[in-house]
Amino acid sequence: MTEQMTPEQRQTGLALSRLQKRITKMHALRDKMNAGLARVTEKNLDLALTQKKNLKELSREYDALTNEVNCLPPLDAASVLEDEYNYILTIGNIIETTRELKKKSKIDKDVRESITSGLVQFYEGLRGELAMAEAQKNSLHDGSTK
Numbered sequence: 188m189t190e191q192m193t194p195e196q197r198q199t200g201l202a203l204s205r206l207q208k209r210i211t212k213m214h215a216l217r218d219k220m221n222a223g224l225a226r227v228t229e230k231n232l233d234l235a236l237t238q239k240k241n242l243k244e245l246s247r248e249y250d251a252l253t254n255e256v257n258c259l260p261p262l263d264a265a266s267v268l269e270d271e272y273n274y275i276l277t278i279g280n281i282i283e284t285t286r287e288l289k290k291k292s293k294i295d296k297d298v299r300e301s302i303t304s305g306l307v308q309f310y311e312g313l314r315g316e317l318a319m320a321e322a323q324k325n326s327l328h329d330g331s332t333k
Contacts, residue, residue: 202257206252206259220238224238224313235306236282236286245275249268252267281309
């Protein structure tokens with residue numbers, strides 16, 4: 188089959204393969220970060236800061252991804268980039284907010300409690316999403332073994 192492919196088709200296939208590997212690597216990093224963030228509770232909010240290194244690595248991968256999506260149609264490329272960018276931005280904001288709270292910045296008690304409550308809700312939601320994804324994965328796995 189590859190003998191019948193034009194050089195342009197081979198090049199496109201290689202570019203798509205590289206893109207797929209990059210996205211797989213980024214999703215593995217996201218899974219790792221989500222697992223770490225899912226352990227965060229109101230009592231240990233600063234645990235989120237341990238994901239800063241992973242977020243930087245994910246940002247580097249995103250930068251590389253921006254150079255690799257040109258093998259996709261423009262709307263598809265924009266969709267891929269947008270999903271990854273939104274994740275990085277959201278987690279970056281969560282980590283930065285947590286860092287500011289930890290620094291004991293001059294934040295009114297009511298505002299601090301409100302921010303903390305919002306962060307706790309985020310982590311509870313993340314745990315819920317991960318539990319739902321795990322349940323779906325298990326039900327698919329159980330269905331395929333019957």
